[in-house]
Amino acid sequence: xxxxxxxxxxxxxxxxxxxxxxxxxxxxxxxxxxxxxxxxxxxxxxxxxxxxxxxxxxxxxxxxxxxxxxxxxxxxxxxxxxxxxxxxxxxxxxxxxxxxxxxxxxxxxxxxxxxxxxxxxxxxxxxxxxxxxxxxxxxxxxxxxxxxxxxxxxxxxxxxxxxxxxxxxxxxxxxxxxxxxxxxxxxxxxxxxxxxxxxxxxxxxxxxxxxxxxxxxxxxxxxxxxxxxxxxxxxxxxxxxxxxxxxxxxxxxxxxxxxxxxxxxxxxxxxxxxxxxxxxxxxxxxxxxxxxxxxxxxxxxxxxxxxxxxxxxxxxxxxxxxxxxxxxxxxxxxxxxxxxxxxxxxxxxxxxxxxxxxxxxxxxxxxxxxxxxxxxxxxxxxxxxxxxxxxxxx
Numbered sequence: 464x465x466x467x468x469x470x471x472x473x474x475x476x477x478x479x480x481x482x483x484x485x486x487x488x489x490x491x492x493x494x495x496x497x498x499x500x501x502x503x504x505x506x507x508x509x510x511x512x513x514x515x516x517x518x519x520x521x522x523x524x525x526x527x528x529x530x531x532x533x534x535x536x537x538x539x540x541x542x543x544x545x546x547x548x549x550x551x552x553x554x555x556x557x558x559x560x561x562x563x564x565x566x567x568x569x570x571x572x573x574x575x576x577x578x579x580x581x582x583x584x585x586x587x588x589x590x591x592x593x594x595x596x597x598x599x600x601x602x603x604x605x606x607x608x609x610x611x612x613x614x615x616x617x618x619x620x621x622x623x624x625x626x627x628x629x630x631x632x633x634x635x636x637x638x639x640x641x642x643x644x645x646x647x648x649x650x651x652x653x654x655x656x657x658x659x660x661x662x663x664x665x666x667x668x669x670x671x672x673x674x675x676x677x678x679x680x681x682x683x684x685x686x687x688x689x690x691x692x693x694x695x696x697x698x699x700x701x702x703x704x705x706x707x708x709x710x711x712x713x714x715x716x717x718x719x720x721x722x723x724x725x726x727x728x729x730x731x732x733x734x735x736x737x738x739x740x741x742x743x744x745x746x747x748x749x750x751x752x753x754x755x756x757x758x759x760x761x762x763x764x765x766x767x768x769x770x771x772x773x774x775x776x777x778x779x780x781x782x783x784x785x786x787x788x789x790x791x792x793x794x795x796x797x798x799x800x801x802x803x804x805x806x807x808x809x810x811x812x813x814x815x816x817x818x819x820x821x822x823x824x825x826x827x828x829x830x831x832x833x834x835x836x837x838x839x840x841x842x843x844x845x846x847x848x849x850x851x852x853x854x855x856x857x
């Protein structure tokens with residue numbers, strides 16, 4: 464057989480393969496993975512466990528999230544400003560420009576509608592006045608927990624200091640992360656700690672809530688729920704790129720979808736959280752699965768597009784008043800004082816919510832008549848609202 468007559472055909476086949484290979488190497492695929500860097504202010508816990516579920520949602524969309532956990536809230540925010548992260552969960556309130564210099568960042572959304580922290584006192588202390596001469600531990604300067612500690616004591620006219628125990632004031636001390644503070648409370652290093660709400664599960668049991676462990680314990684303060692205390696923040700220069708803005712919107716949409724999943728499926732959430740938090744007591748996870756949605760810490764409708772007394776204008780004004788009362792600033796924050804997107808911008812969150820179908824809040828064990836009334840008051844009808852299975856007289 465004369466092979467030479469097949470040479471043009473072989474060449475044509477090789478050329479076709481080369482063209483296809485080149486095209487695959489040079490033309491972006493719709494399935495090409497996109498990276499998104501997200502920073503968190505401390506170690507992974509129940510407060511942000513749904514973020515890991517959202518990561519799975521985003522991965523199915525070709526978005527790979529690289530999560531970094533820092534030792535303190537200011538470190539996470541500094542990493543954002545330095546360009547090391549694209550989005551951070553901000554518990555330092557750095558986006559509000561509280562130091563007097565705005566860092567050109569913007570709060571783009573969040574899901575913790577109410578205050579997420581509380582103060583637990585030991586040694587049988589039940590009255591804030593009993594804290595004179597005692598030590599209170601929080602997450603240190605520049606954190607929401609420190610602002611809360613200053614706010615609570617200032618409201619009652621109780622002096623504080625940052626130097627050491629004093630008989631006429633309360634010593635405010637940096638106690639590190641949640642479990643370090645719990646240890647200090649149980650060993651008498653501190654007589655009060657400011658922590659995430661879920662820590663209640665660790666000190667409520669009879670085996671712990673006793674004098675042998677530094678108790679009995681009592682909730683001394685809870686966060687006010689009429690101001691913004693945390694948010695997801697991004698740099699303005701990063702958001703100015705339309706591709707990044709869309710990425711931020713998809714990230715928020717996945718977060719709200721994850722919230723809806725956990726609220727509708729609390730037992731599945733518990734099983735998922737147990738896998739992600741293998742060293743966390745199951746009782747703590749189970750406690751958070753109902754306590755957090757009951758107190759609007761797990762919340763499926765975002766923060767900045769609500770109505771009534773949760774509307775952006777009212778709550779932003781309350782936030783300014785909170786920081787003034789805490790002694791952090793002396794004049795109100797203006798939402799348009801930072802360009803180009805402001806301190807808080809509701810439109811990224813709005814677009815993310817519009818990516819999702821309306822969500823009817825399900826009939827769950829924690830739903831009360833107050834829950835129903837609040838959702839009806841706060842949630843615009845286009846977002847969903849109350850399920851028809853829930854009686855308005857629940």
